[in-house]
Amino acid sequence: MIERLRRNELAVIASWVVFVIAGLAFQRMTEGDPFAPIAASQAVVGISYAVIIAGAVVSLAAVTIGGVPIALAIARAAFGQRHWRQLRLLAVPPIALALWISLTLYLVSRSDPPAGDPWRLVTFLGWVGSFVVAAIASTVAVGAAALAAEIDASLYRRAALPALITALAMAVVVLAVAAWGIALALASPTTFWSSDGILGSSTPLTWLGIVLAMTAATAVAVRCAVGARRAPTA
Numbered sequence: 001m002i003e004r005l006r007r008n009e010l011a012v013i014a015s016w017v018v019f020v021i022a023g024l025a026f027q028r029m030t031e032g033d034p035f036a037p038i039a040a041s042q043a044v045v046g047i048s049y050a051v052i053i054a055g056a057v058v059s060l061a062a063v064t065i066g067g068v069p070i071a072l073a074i075a076r077a078a079f080g081q082r083h084w085r086q087l088r089l090l091a092v093p094p095i096a097l098a099l100w101i102s103l104t105l106y107l108v109s110r111s112d113p114p115a116g117d118p119w120r121l122v123t124f125l126g127w128v129g130s131f132v133v134a135a136i137a138s139t140v141a142v143g144a145a146a147l148a149a150e151i152d153a154s155l156y157r158r159a160a161l162p163a164l165i166t167a168l169a170m171a172v173v174v175l176a177v178a179a180w181g182i183a184l185a186l187a188s189p190t191t192f193w194s195s196d197g198i199l200g201s202s203t204p205l206t207w208l209g210i211v212l213a214m215t216a217a218t219a220v221a222v223r224c225a226v227g228a229r230r231a232p233t234a
Contacts, residue, residue: 002153008228009066009156010143012163015221016063017135019170022213023056024131026177029198029206034191035184042187048180055173059166066162071142073151086149092141096134103130121199160228167225170218177214181207 030036030049039046071090078086107127181204185192197206 005156008224011224012221015217019217026210044183048176051176055169059169062162062165066159074149086145089141089145093138100134164225167221174214
C-alpha cells in the first residue's frame with residue numbers, strides 16, 4: 001500500500017539525518033591536525049577518507065533526487081487546495097538551514113577561544129545542538145506534510161530507488177569510517193590512542209561512537225529502503 005511505501009521512505013530520510021549528525025561529528029574530529037597530514041601521507045587513511053566524502057555526496061544526491069519531486073508535488077497540491085499548514089511545514093527545512101548556516105558563519109568569523117576556555121565547550125555544544133534541533137524539526141515537519149498530502153503514488157514508487165541508493169551509500173561510508181580508524185591505528189598508533197576526539201575526548205572512543213551511531217542509522221535505512229522497493233503502491 002502507498003502508506004507503507006511512504007512511511008518506509010520517510011524512515012530512510014530520518015535515518016539519513018541521524019547519519020549526517022554522526023558524520024558532522026566525524027568531520028569535526030578529523031579536520032586539521034593531526035589527522036589531515038596523516039591522511040595526506042598515508043595512502044590507506046587518505047583513500048578511506050576520500051571514500052567517506054564520495055559516499056556522503058552520493059547519499060545527499062540520492063536524497064535530493066528522491067525527495068525534491070515529492071516535496072514540490074506536495075507544495076503544488078497544498079497551494080492549489082489552499083492547505084497553508086502544509087506549506088508552512090515545508091518551509092521549516094530551508095528556514096532552519098538558513099538559520100544554522102547564519103550561526104555557523106557568525107562563529108567562523110569570531111576567533112576561537114583558548115582550548116581551556118569553558119566557552120569553547122559551550123560554543124561547540126550550541127553549534128551542534130542547533131544543527132540537531134534544525135534537523136529534527138525539518139524531518140518532523142516534512143514527515144507531517146507528506147503524511148497529510150495526497151499526491152501521485154508514482155512519485156513515491158520512483159523515490160524507492162534513490163532511497164535504496166541512499167542506504168547503500170550510507171553502508172559504504174560506515175565501512176570507510178571503520179577502515180579509516182583501523183588504518184589510522186596501524187599507520188599512527190600514537191595519534192589513534194590519543195585524546196584528539198571531540199572536545200579533547202578519547203580518539204578511539206569518539207571514532208567507535210561515530211561508527212556505532214552510523215551503523216544503527218544505516219541498518220534502519222537499509223531495512224526501510226528494501227521495504228520501500230518491495231511495497232506495492234496500490
